[in-house]
Amino acid sequence: MKIALVVGTVVASHKEPNLEGSRLLILKNVTIEGQTQTEYVVAVDAVGAGPGEYVLYAGGSSARQTAATINRPVDAVVMAIVDSWEVGGVEKYRKE
Amino acid sequence: MKIALVVGTVVASHKEPNLEGSRLLILKNVTIEGQTQTEYVVAVDAVGAGPGEYVLYAGGSSARQTAATINRPVDAVVMAIVDSWEVGGVEKYRKE
């Protein structure tokens, strides 16, 4: 998994029928120091995440292992909202 | 998933039997600012997308989770046509 920041959303009314109701989030990867990168991914939201939140996302077939994504043509899912992380004993982020 | 622009098509008459009837689109990745990149992928069309449209595509085993691609040797599928997307509250693209 990677840590990412939710920065936006995608609207797509014409899509595979089994994608109806999926919320599509734009995520930007962040380094473990907390710096936002230009690389992005579009992921289905499985946990009610919103813009400005740090999240974990999983890719590949593992992205289909949630109630929101099972058997759907989805290769990235937000499956956790990050409270905090630390590296080398130093807290790099804590949700306020 | 990634946002991409449909820029072309591939014709392949000699192929795996279960690929008959699949429409093969050439997609160029776009940044979330809407800039077209040189990186491309060939994807099967599952939603009737055409050249000039912005789409979402999924890769890996998730590309086989549509009616058009199930059980086929296909590792990328266009599964949505993008209406619009926004980043940081600013609309970056809207389909006319």
Place this chain on the structure above:
Amino acid sequence: MKIALVVGTVVASHKEPNLEGSRLLILKNVTIEGQTQTEYVVAVDAVGAGPGEYVLYAGGSSARQTAATINRPVDAVVMAIVDSWEVGGVEKYRKE
């Protein structure tokens, strides 16, 4: 999928039993402008492709979705021979 040029072959007599009879092709990726790149992949041939032909290959678990590769430890398969492709209405390649 990616477009690639068949440039060579690999011989491996000592291998997993279920790989017996698989033909191993060396492919070089090509850009959508038709330029051959240094990046390569070794793929199992599922369609009778040969050196000098432009092909499509699929990767990951999708590479096992052909009669030639099912249930085998194979992560890339040539599943189509390309007749032609076009980008922006301009033909970039046509097989002679």
Place this chain on the structure above:
Amino acid sequence: MKIALVVGTVVASHKEPNLEGSRLLILKNVTIEGQTQTEYVVAVDAVGAGPGEYVLYAGGSSARQTAATINRPVDAVVMAIVDSWEVGGVEKYRKE
């Protein structure tokens, strides 16, 4: 698989229900010479690894082939703690 160094942990209280109890480790890839790289991944711990230990992790669907991760939206798992490795007959690392 890749060799990585456990450098930190992620806390995420709001997540997919089937992720309850999963320990989330931050790993930094290391070269085979033992140099730590900036590239990182968040992986679920399946073997009781902790900060400062060198581990092996597996990605993709293979990350779900442990008791700790089966059927979960997890794309990376720590499935071994490294005792030592050698390259060209020279030991590059040995756990003390």
Place this chain on the structure above:
Amino acid sequence: MKIALVVGTVVASHKEPNLEGSRLLILKNVTIEGQTQTEYVVAVDAVGAGPGEYVLYAGGSSARQTAATINRPVDAVVMAIVDSWEVGGVEKYRKE
């Protein structure tokens, strides 16, 4: 698949129970001209390969399609020892 050179081994006594008995090889990717690269991967040996041999390895879920790796948390497997390969009609390597 990729062609790689076996350059070393990893020892890991504390691991997922179903990895007992797996031999862990360190592989360095090689170009199709036969040049060894710095990029490496740790793969399970399914064919009795050893240091100094050129091999083929498969990644992702395909790495689990051998007797040595089925249902195991393994994302790379050595499934063939290379005898020779040629590019453009020129032999680039032949095992002595």
